[in-house]
Amino acid sequence: MIVRIMGEGQVRLDDGHLTELNKLDDELLAEVEGGDEAGFRRTLAALLDAVHRLGAPLPDDALEPSGLILPSPDATLAEVRDMLDGDGLIPG
C-alpha cells in the first residue's frame, strides 16, 4: 500500500500494518469531527510517526498512485475538516 503524506512524499507500507494504522486513523477522524484540536494534533503526529516508522519512503521520481493520503504534519484541524467536507480538496 502506498501512502502519501501531503507536502512530503510517498511511503510504501506493508499491508499488515494497516490494522494498526487504521486504529489511529479512525481516532483522528473522530477528533476532526469532534473538533478536538489537542487530540487531533497528538493523533496526527502519532499516525505520521507510525507511517514513517513502518514504511519505506518512495524515491521522488517514482510514479505510483497513492492508496491512502494523509494531511501534512502542519495541517490544522480546520484545514483537514475543510478538505473532507463537501467539495473536498479541489473545488469544481
Added chain:
Amino acid sequence: MSGVMKRMGMIFRAKANKALDRAEDPRETLDYSYQKQLELLQKVRRGVADVATSRKRLELQLNQLQGQSTKLEDQGRKALALGREDLAREALSRRAALQQQVTDLETQHQTLQGEEEKLTLAAQRLQAKVDAFRTKKETIKATYTAAQAQTRIGEAFSGISEEMGDVGMAIQRAEDKTAQLQARAGAIDELLASGALDDQSGLAKDDIQSELDRLSGGTDVELELQRMKAELAGGSSQQAIEGGTGQGQTGSQPQDTPRFDKQ
C-alpha cells in the same frame, strides 16, 4: 467508518478521475487520425500499384498477341506465295480473331491507364493533405503540451492537486534534471575557464597564480601609495578646488528640495 487517510484518498481519486475524463488527450486523438490518414494513403498507393501491375500485364499480353498476329500474317503471305490459298485463308482468319482480342485488350488498357492516372493524382493530393495535417498536428500538440505544462505549474503552485500533479511533476523533474545537468556542465566549464572554480588537479598551479596575483597586487599598492604621496606633496591646490565644488553641490541640494515640496 473510514478514517481520514481513506477519505482523503477517495476524494483525491474521485477528483483525479474527473480531471482525466475532462482531459481526453487531444494529442492522442490527433496521432490516431494521422495514423488513419496514413493507412488510407497506403491503401490508395497500393491501389495505384495494383492497377499499374494489371496495366503492365495487359501490355505484355498485347505484345504477345501482336507478335502472334504478325507471325500469322507472315505465314499467310508465305502460304499464298506457295499457292496454298486455303492455308493463307486459315492464317488470316486466325489473325482476325486475334485482332479482335487485341482491340478488346487495348480498350481495357486505356481504361486502366485512365484509372491509374486518377489514382496517382488522388494519392498525390492525399499525400499533400496528410503532410499538411502532420504539420498542423505537431503545432497543436506543441501548443497543447505548453498549455498543459502551464496548467501543471499553476496546479503545483496552488498545491491543490498534489496527487494529480504526480505525473507532471515527474516529467518536470526529469526535464529539470536534464536542464540542470546541462546548465551545470556549462557553468562548471565557465567557472573553470574564468578561474573562479579551482581545478582539483591543478592546485599547485593555482598557488603559483595566487602568489603572482598577490605580488602584482602588492606592486599596485606600492604604486598607488607613491602616486598619492606625489599628489599630497605637489597638488594641494587641486584638493582645494575639489573641496570647493563639493561644498557648492551640497549647498545646492537644500535649495532644490524645498522647491519640490512646494509643488
